[in-house]
Amino acid sequence: MLYVVIIFLWTAILLYLLMGGADFGAGIIELFTSEKNLSRTRKTMYRAIGPIWEANHMWLIITIVILFVGFPDIYTTMSVHLHIPLTIMLIGIIARGTAFTFRHYDAVVDDMQHIYNKIFVYSSFITPLFLGIIAASAVSGKINPAATTFLEAYIFSWLNWFSVSVGFFTVTICGFLAAVYIIGETESDLEKHRFMRKARFMNIAAFICGALVFIAAYFEGIPLIEWVFGNTVGIIAIAAATVSLVVFWYLQKKGKTRILRILAGFQVSMILLTTSYRHFPNIVILKNGGYLSLMEHRGHDKTIEALGMALLIGSVFILPALVYLIYSFQKKASDNIMH
Amino acid sequence: MDDFIAARSQMALSLGFHIIFSCIGMVMPFFMAVAHYYWLKTGNIIYKNITKAWSKGVAIFFATGAVSGTVLSFELGLLWPGFMKHAGPIFGMPFSLEGTAFFIEAIALGFFLYGWDRFNRWFHWVTGVIVGVSGLLSGILVVAANAWMNSPAGFDYVNGQYLNIDPIAAMFNDAWFSQALHMSIAAFAATGFAVAGIHALMILRGSNIIFHSKSFKIAAIFGTVAAVLQPLSGDISAKDVAQRQPAKLAAMEAHYKTEKSASLVIGGIPDDKNQRVNYAVKIPGALSYLAHGDFESEVTGLDKTPKENQPPVAITHYAFQIMVGMGMIMMLISVIYFIGIWKQKKWLGTKWLLKLFVAATPIGFIAVEAGWTVTEVGRQPWIINGVMRTADAVTPMPGIVYSFYLFTAMYVSLSIIVVFMLYRQIKMVGKLYDNTH
Ligand code: HDD
Ligand code: HEM
Ligand code: HEM
Numbered sequence: 001m002l003y004v005v006i007i008f009l010w011t012a013i014l015l016y017l018l019m020g021g022a023d024f025g026a027g028i029i030e031l032f033t034s035e036k037n038l039s040r041t042r043k044t045m046y047r048a049i050g051p052i053w054e055a056n057h058m059w060l061i062i063t064i065v066i067l068f069v070g071f072p073d074i075y076t077t078m079s080v081h082l083h084i085p086l087t088i089m090l091i092g093i094i095a096r097g098t099a100f101t102f103r104h105y106d107a108v109v110d111d112m113q114h115i116y117n118k119i120f121v122y123s124s125f126i127t128p129l130f131l132g133i134i135a136a137s138a139v140s141g142k143i144n145p146a147a148t149t150f151l152e153a154y155i156f157s158w159l160n161w162f163s164v165s166v167g168f169f170t171v172t173i174c175g176f177l178a179a180v181y182i183i184g185e186t187e188s189d190l191e192k193h194r195f196m197r198k199a200r201f202m203n204i205a206a207f208i209c210g211a212l213v214f215i216a217a218y219f220e221g222i223p224l225i226e227w228v229f230g231n232t233v234g235i236i237a238i239a240a241a242t243v244s245l246v247v248f249w250y251l252q253k254k255g256k257t258r259i260l261r262i263l264a265g266f267q268v269s270m271i272l273l274t275t276s277y278r279h280f281p282n283i284v285i286l287k288n289g290g291y292l293s294l295m296e297h298r299g300h301d302k303t304i305e306a307l308g309m310a311l312l313i314g315s316v317f318i319l320p321a322l323v324y325l326i327y328s329f330q331k332k333a334s335d336n337i338m339h
Numbered sequence: 340m341d342d343f344i345a346a347r348s349q350m351a352l353s354l355g356f357h358i359i360f361s362c363i364g365m366v367m368p369f370f371m372a373v374a375h376y377y378w379l380k381t382g383n384i385i386y387k388n389i390t391k392a393w394s395k396g397v398a399i400f401f402a403t404g405a406v407s408g409t410v411l412s413f414e415l416g417l418l419w420p421g422f423m424k425h426a427g428p429i430f431g432m433p434f435s436l437e438g439t440a441f442f443i444e445a446i447a448l449g450f451f452l453y454g455w456d457r458f459n460r461w462f463h464w465v466t467g468v469i470v471g472v473s474g475l476l477s478g479i480l481v482v483a484a485n486a487w488m489n490s491p492a493g494f495d496y497v498n499g500q501y502l503n504i505d506p507i508a509a510m511f512n513d514a515w516f517s518q519a520l521h522m523s524i525a526a527f528a529a530t531g532f533a534v535a536g537i538h539a540l541m542i543l544r545g546s547n548i549i550f551h552s553k554s555f556k557i558a559a560i561f562g563t564v565a566a567v568l569q570p571l572s573g574d575i576s577a578k579d580v581a582q583r584q585p586a587k588l589a590a591m592e593a594h595y596k597t598e599k600s601a602s603l604v605i606g607g608i609p610d611d612k613n614q615r616v617n618y619a620v621k622i623p624g625a626l627s628y629l630a631h632g633d634f635e636s637e638v639t640g641l642d643k644t645p646k647e648n649q650p651p652v653a654i655t656h657y658a659f660q661i662m663v664g665m666g667m668i669m670m671l672i673s674v675i676y677f678i679g680i681w682k683q684k685k686w687l688g689t690k691w692l693l694k695l696f697v698a699a700t701p702i703g704f705i706a707v708e709a710g711w712t713v714t715e716v717g718r719q720p721w722i723i724n725g726v727m728r729t730a731d732a733v734t735p736m737p738g739i740v741y742s743f744y745l746f747t748a749m750y751v752s753l754s755i756i757v758v759f760m761l762y763r764q765i766k767m768v769g770k771l772y773d774n775t776h
Contacts, residue, residue, distance in 0.1 A: 057409070058442045064412045065438045068423055069431030076424045079416030083736050087745070090413055094406045094749060101402035102756065105395050108763045154736055299428030299504075306506040307435050314439030321446045329453065 001308035006281070006294055008311045009066045014272055016059035018177065018265050021170075023056045025178025027096065027124020028171060029198055030117070037194065042117075044186055045178075057097070070307050073297040074284055078134070081143045081157040085130045092127030095119050125171060132170030136163040139279055140222055144287035161216035162224075169209040173268055176202035180264040184257035196252055199260075203245075227278040234274045241270035345743040346418045346733050351715070352743070353411055355708055356750045360404030362707060364444075365478045365523075366530035366561070367397045368471030373557050375464050389554050391455075395764055398452055403757060405445070407750075418739070422722050422732035425501050429494050430487040432506035433480040440477035444470055478526065479519040486514035489714065490583045491723050517579040518714075521572045524565050525710065528669060529703030531562020536700025537765065539693040559696065562703070563673035569666055574629065580717075581630035584724060585639035586648065587717035590655035592626055593619075594640045601626040601638040606660060609652045614642075616656075650719045658712035665706035672699055 026045045033041045067075040079086065096119070103116035137143065137158040147153035179199035186192045217224035228234045248263045276283075282291035298304060340348075371393045378386035412434075416423050450458070450466035457463075487493075493509025495502045538555035542548055581588045588594070593604050595614040603626040607619025624634035631638070641649050672695055679686035686692055722729040 057405070058438075058445050061409055061412060061441065062438050065431070065434050068412070068416060068427040069435055070428070072424045072427035075416050075427065076420035079413070079423075080420050080734055080736060083417055083734065083742075086413055086417060087742055090410050091745070091749060093409055094753070097402050097406035097409075098753060098756070101399055102760060105399050106760055106763060108767065150737065299431075302504050303428040303431065303506050306432050310432065310435040310439065314436070314442070317439060318442045318446070321443065325446050325449050328450075328457070 001305050002295070002298065004308040004312065005066060005070050005304055008308075008315075009063065009070075009294075010276065012059045012062040012066065014269055016056075016063060017173075017272060018268060019056040020059060021128065021174040021268070022177040022181045024096075024124050024128045024171075025174035025176065025202075026182070027121050028128075028175040029178050029182075029202075031121045031125060032175070032198070032201070040191070041194075044191060045182055057093075060093075066307065066311070070299050070304055071292075071294060071297055072299060074292045074294075077143065077145070077284055077292055078138060081145070081153065082134050082137055084154060085133050085137070085158045089127055089130040089134065092123045092130065096123035096127055099123065128170045128174045129167040132167035133158055133163045135170075136166035138284045139275075140220065141285045141287055141289075143284065146288065160220055162213070162220040162222055165209060165212040165216040169206065169213050172202055172206035172209050173271075176206050177264055177268065180260050184261060192257075199252070199264075228274050231278060233277045237270040237274045237277070241267045244270075340740050340743075342737055342739040343730060343733050345739040347729070349739065349743040349746050350414060350418055351712075352747060352750060353407065353414055354711065354715075356754070357404065357407040357411055358707060358711060359704055360400050360407060361474075361478060362526040362530050362704070363400045363533075364397070364404045365471070365474040365526045367393060367400070367534075368467055368474060369527075370530075370534065370557050370561060371397065372464065372468045372471060374554070375467055379460055379464060385550055385553055388550065389557075392550075392764070393554075394452060396761060398448075399757065399760055399764075401448060403753065405441075408441075417742075418734055419722065419732045420734050422727060425727070426488075426723060429501065429504050429506060429509045430484045432510045433483040437477045437480040437484075440473045440480060444473040444477065447473065475523060475526075479523060482519045482522045483510050483512070483515040485714070486518045487512045488722065489518070489587075489718055489724050490514035491726055496726055513583055514579060517572070517576045521569075521576045521710075524569050524572050525703070525707050527561055527565035528569050529562075529707050531558050531560075531565060532669060532696070532699050532703040533701065534558035535562050536696050536698075539696040540700075541765065543690065543693050543697065555696075559676060562669075563676050566666070566669035566673040566703075567677075570670060573663070573666065577629055578632065581638070584718070586641065586644040586650060587655070587713075588630060589639060589641045589644070590650040590652045590717050591659040591713055592638075593652055593656040594626065594638060596642050597637065597640040599627070599637045600624045600635050601630075601640075603629065604656075607656075609656050611652055648720060650717050655713055655717045658709040658716065661709040662706045662713060665702045665709070668702060669699065669706070672696070 029045070030038065030041060064075075099116045099119040103113055103120065106112060106116070137160075140160065140162050142160055142163075143157045144152060147157075176199060179195050179202050183192055183195045183199065186195055214224055223230075228238060244263045244266050248260060248267070251259055251263070279285070281294035283294060284292035286292070299307075371390050374386045374389040374393065377383065378390060447466045447469040451463065451470055454463045454466060458466075487509050490513040491509075492512035493505040493507070535555050535558040538551045538558060541551040542555060577588070577591075580591070592601075593607065593609040593616045594601060595616075600623065602621040602623040604616050605620040605622070607616040609616050627636045627638050628634045630636070641652065675686070675692070675695070679692065718724055720728050720730065722732045
């Protein structure tokens with residue numbers, strides 16, 4: 001049952017990265033859109049993400065619940081030492097979620113829209129930035145439970161070049177996912193080309209940030225290269241991602257939107273797989289070289305048993321409904337385009 | 340303000356904020372389902388407009404409820420790591436099921452909000468009902484988790500170790516039923532009165548009368564029925580508290596000395612030093628009856644609890660008085676409304692009845708906040724009743740005060756925006772939703 005729980009945990013993180021990420025990306029793209037295209041971009045994006053908007057963010061809650069029920073030591077260690085980035089991320093989540101809803105549901109359209117937009121766009125940037133920082137800090141070996149000063153215990157645990165560059169990398173990935181996703185939702189060729197340009201831009205940005213991550217890891221003394229390339233799974237995953245990237249650029253010219261989406265999702269999954277595989281089952285690495293492991297630092301057997309059952313039962317209800325939701329709105333959207 | 344107080348205040352603030360949105364998120368879908376049903380049955384366009392107008396409001400509240408809930412699930416760890424480390428695996432069961440319920444709610448909401456004219460009409464209606472049912476279910480589950488803090492079960496506490504954990508037994512602890520029942524009814528009462536009050540105000544203003552009268556009626560019926568049931572369920576809760584947390588009951592009643600045939604203390608100012616209540620109305624024997632169903636029975640006072648384990652009396656007592664007071668007022672209004680429906684039809688259109696409802700707009704929510712204050716403050720100094728102290732659970736990180744200020748600023752501005760948006764929604768009803776004139 002432990003493995004069931006771990007698979008759910010990993011899947012929830014992946015789906016949050018993919019779906020929540022595309023969602024954050026929509027705001028990031030807005031940030032990089034010129035004034036004159038802004039309202040059209042916004043319309044297209046809203047139509048694409050509106051219906052599944054709430055559901056996208058449920059993955060984060062599932063992740064947190066699995067952590068605090070199943071792996072309380074991991075949850076509390078991260079909560080204590082990454083308190084500050086978590087708080088900033090939470091503020092980002094509040095600001096973003098409410099601004100998104102407000103701008104759509106405000107009955108009067110006036111200058112307030114401008115404020116909602118600003119909040120939405122900036123929080124769409126900050127939230128994934130800090131999500132990336134938090135994830136990177138967990139494995140960066142900077143968390144020090146024995147720290148004696150405030151700075152060491154609560155600041156340097158997350159404020160370092162490696163974590164910050166992973167944060168930016170996360171932002172670019174989100175932007176990339178969103179651009180690719182929206183290509184398939186556009187209604188005109190002009191729009192389509194605009195979003196393809198955005199996807200290319202984000203792809204290059206991701207590449208640069210990815211390189212920065214490696215450089216930062218080198219200076220922080222984190223053996224990232226060894227983690228990624230030091231095992232077969234890592235190498236295969238990276239190779240697959242690279243191949244898919246080539247295919248991606250090739251297909252992009254042909255405008256096969258459905259496959260592009262799958263490829264983009266595939267690349268991101270491979271990145272997550274590479275980075276998590278090497279660590280498995282240790283998901284928090286401490287300064288003293290110790291680990292918090294999904295195997296050893298888990299809740300009692302009965303808890304894991306019950307949690308696994310709850311997740312299995314839950315997914316019997318959730319997955320078909322979610323798939324049907326996405327399917328119906330995709331179908332309706334393409335019907336609309338046909339007419 | 341020290342960090343411990345700051346952490347408690349931040350938790351209280353976040354929960355106090357979230358509860359308003361979650362009550363509305365639990366209950367409004369049912370109001371909408373009724374309006375929606377009338378629209379599908381009668382084809383009267385007003386009902387469709389009511390459903391749509393309400394669904395806009397619900398979307399705003401739902402999003403705010405969802406983000407504030409997300410914040411809470413992090414705050415449990417950010418503020419109370421000592422608690423979550425041990426409690427997470429024990430009381431986590433309802434949270435994992437709640438995750439499912441939320442998820443279903445979010446999916447159903449997607450169908451409902453975006454599904455107008457896209458799906459079969461009854462399928463669409465059912466998705467609305469599912470939003471309500473799963474919302475209610477998640478409310479019940481999360482309250483079961485809170486009930487566990489009041490009435491820990493499903494583990495053995497031996498020498499500081501938590502052994503023989505049984506998450507299912509923890510979920511079905513002694514307090515879950517009475518709390519979940521009371522909370523669910525409270526959500527209907529509070530939301531019903533709030534919504535009815537707003538529509539009553541609009542009727543008095545004379546705008547879009549048909550629209551607002553029909554909306555008023557749906558909300559008022561839900562609210563009043565719940566308000567009449569609420570004291571009954573409150574009585575069940577009180578008897579339950581008397582069993583499992585005598586110190587909390589004593590603090591609620593400012594009942595300092597253990598005695599037989601104890602009197603019910605109404606109002607008054609608790610005086611901790613002299614162990615008595617000044618200026619209170621006392622009804623002899625009534626407390627014994629309320630707590631144990633027998634006028635003669637003995638009711639445990641605060642004197643049976645060591646000083647360092649006593650909850651703050653004044654706050655708990657005042658909060659309890661406020662809740663019960665509001666409950667009585669709501670029940671009275673409900674009875675008047677029922678007489679109006681059954682016997683005195685002419686009352687229904689009168690200004691004074693509407694004004695009564697307008698005046699009662701916030702009181703359900705005041706009662707909800709007060710009730711939670713009773714439950715949570717009355718449990719102090721324990722975070723897990725009798726097992727772990729709140730002070731031992733708090734995060735070691737200094738500077739929580741700033742985090743508290745930050746969240747306060749955030750929640751205050753959010754509340755202002757939500758009220759502002761709601762005001763705009765209501766102001767636009769004539770333009771957007773009412774095509775009868
Ligand atoms: C509309 C709101 C509302 C109204 C009118 C009442 N209550 Fe209440 N009460 C709540 C809303 C609430 C609540 C906010 O929902 C609480 C907090 C925890 C809970 O389960 O329900 C609560 C808690 C609560 C508790 C503590 C339960 C515990 O700690 O487990 C008691 C003993 C009562 N109530 C009793 C009453 C009585 C005797 C009422 C008589 C009129 C009453 N309540 C009206
Ligand atoms: C939404 C309704 C709720 C409200 C308004 C509420 C209110 C409060 C208040 C006022 C406090 C501060 C008490 C004090 O420090 O004196 C508090 C503390 C706390 N509550 Fe609640 N509560 C609610 C529900 C819950 C639920 C459902 C849970 C968990 C399952 C919970 C967990 C906690 C925790 C962990 C604390 C901090 C420790 C403590 O003070 O005991 N609360 N809450
Ligand atoms: C008695 C107190 C509580 C009640 C009755 C309650 C009920 C609800 C309801 C009905 C919703 C759905 C949102 C809506 O429809 O507006 C919701 C959202 C949420 N609540 Fe609470 N809740 C309570 C306390 C808590 C606590 C203590 C936590 C965290 C530990 C929490 C976590 C969440 C989360 C994560 C969401 C967002 C899920 C979504 O998107 O629907 N809630 N809550």
